[in-house]
Amino acid sequence: MAHQKHNNHQVKAKKFLGQHFLEDESIAEAIADSLTLNGYKNVLEIGPGMGVLTKYLLKKPITTYVIEIDRDSVEYLQNNYLNLAPRIIEQDFLKYDLSTTFSEEPLAIIGNFPYNISTQIVFKTLELRDQIPEFSGMFQKEVAQRICSKEGSKVYGILSVLTQAFYDAEYLFTVPPTVFNPPPRVESGVLRLIRKADYSLPCDEKLFFRVVKQAFQQRRKTMRNSLKTMELSDSLKANPIFDKRPEQISVAQFLELTSLIENDK
């Protein structure tokens, strides 16, 4: 006779999947409540694990989907959240084509994210921004702060500029390691991104990404130094923005600068 698996064994945390299960219900609820529910009817939770956040999403007037790479977690969810079963996607979020499930429909993204792929999750979201009006959830505190920080801050960098070109970013609250099992080594931070009403760029997107990345590759150097290989005209380089270091340059100024570079002859 086939051995019948027990239904609700707790999932044993796997380090290589970045599994740190949240055990504080009020924090899970607060993360779910960070959604504004404006401008979408679907929410996709990345990495639901055993569903601590999912159960609060399921109470909302919105359709909840989850995407989870871990077989054990998927099985746990199938057994414990019967209504969710048809909307569990057992896939790697980074490789998954969202249009398979959502076609062109807008969706919000939420999660207590796997921290080992947090930057890649943000970059994928930026790529798919036409479909993602809102994004909220938990990262390592430092990453959450970086995404939300403004020029002049020590953690202001590539992620801050690229994200804030398309989204208004708000750091919501800090979460201590003690509320997770197993506890991560660092504090966590919850943020929310709301796509700007007009999120079209005034300049070429590829060039903008290139300028920002090249500028921050050596954050102590002036823009004149960092952008040397772009062979810009002397008249353009006379612009005082080239005397600045990247961390002093706002998102709007990066966009402006990219336009100037684009039109430099």
Ligand code: SAH
């Ligand atoms: N949300 C749960 C689990 C957080 S841990 C909680 O708060 O308790 C991060 C979760 O992301 C794990 O369940 C892990 O299996 C899942 N995960 C890791 N990499 C993933 C990927 N590439 N795609 C989808 N899920 C992933």
